[in-house]
Every structure is written in structure tokens, then in C-alpha cells.
Amino acid sequence: MSEIFKGIEPMVHNSKISVPYSWWAGDTASKFFISLRDARKIIAPRCGKCGKVFMPPRKVCPACFTENTDWVDVSDEGTVVSYSVSRRRLEAIPGDKKVPVIWGLIKLDGADTALLHYLDEVDPGSVTIGMRVKAVFAESRTGGIRDISHFKPVK
Numbered sequence: 001m002s003e004i005f006k007g008i009e010p011m012v013h014n015s016k017i018s019v020p021y022s023w024w025a026g027d028t029a030s031k032f033f034i035s036l037r038d039a040r041k042i043i044a045p046r047c048g049k050c051g052k053v054f055m056p057p058r059k060v061c062p063a064c065f066t067e068n069t070d071w072v073d074v075s076d077e078g079t080v081v082s083y084s085v086s087r088r089r090l091e092a093i094p095g096d097k098k099v100p101v102i103w104g105l106i107k108l109d110g111a112d113t114a115l116l117h118y119l120d121e122v123d124p125g126s127v128t129i130g131m132r133v134k135a136v137f138a139e140s141r142t143g144g145i146r147d148i149s150h151f152k153p154v155k
């Protein structure tokens, strides 16, 4: 510490900063988001070497290191492979979501990996691993992951 600060009590100021930012989603995510927005269709890239289908989309297969240039349709239905319930309002929870919020890892039929998204229209105590769920698309879509509003149980 510099001589000029000797004897001065260190002060802490608590505050928040706003850091607005924008970035290009990239060609892989853009293709996925445009399909959600314009066609309400969930598409995913597939590795041309090992055949794995990635949801969420990945540009490069992490096992083969090849670019995933094939795209396939995946189902809007899938299976809950894990989930978590937040009963507190966390900063990560969008303002339009009511607590409790349920996050689920959902493996869509036709995909080899699981997508993190919201589960809704279900009591948190009724969610189970292995539960079958279906995507509910947002009425107003803007080209983002929340063009899928949430996943609900398949009746």
C-alpha cells in the first residue's frame, strides 16, 4: 500500500453496474434460432463422422473435432434427465417467471445431448427423472432460446 494511504480506513462501496452488450450468435445458433422463430421447429446439427446429434446445437463435434454441417429435425418431445427447483427469486430468473422455477435437462427424441430449459405447467413435487415432456412455443418469438416458452408434461 502506498505511503499516502497509511492510516486511512479502507472503505467498501457496494453497487451494481449495468453492462449492456450484444454479440453475434454465430451461424450454428442463428440457424437454430431462426428455425424456432419462423417454423416452430427444433433442428440440431449432426456429426458427419460419429452421427451424434447435438441439442443444444454445437458447431464442432467434441469427440471427432469435425464441423457439424448436417442438420436434422429433432422432436419437440423428450425425457427429463435431471432437474432443479428454485424456490427463491434468483437474479438469473427472468422477471416474467414466477417462483418456484423448475429447470430441466431435457433430452429431446432424436438428440444425443440434453437441453437446459424451464419446466412448467407441473407441480415441482411431481417432476421426475424420466418424465416425458413437450415443448411449448412462445406466442411471440424473437429468435432466441425463449422462443420455446417452456416444456410441459406429456399427458
Ligand SMILES: [Zn+2]
Pocket: 047, 048, 049, 050, 051, 052, 061, 062, 063, 064, 065
Ligand atoms: Zn462426432
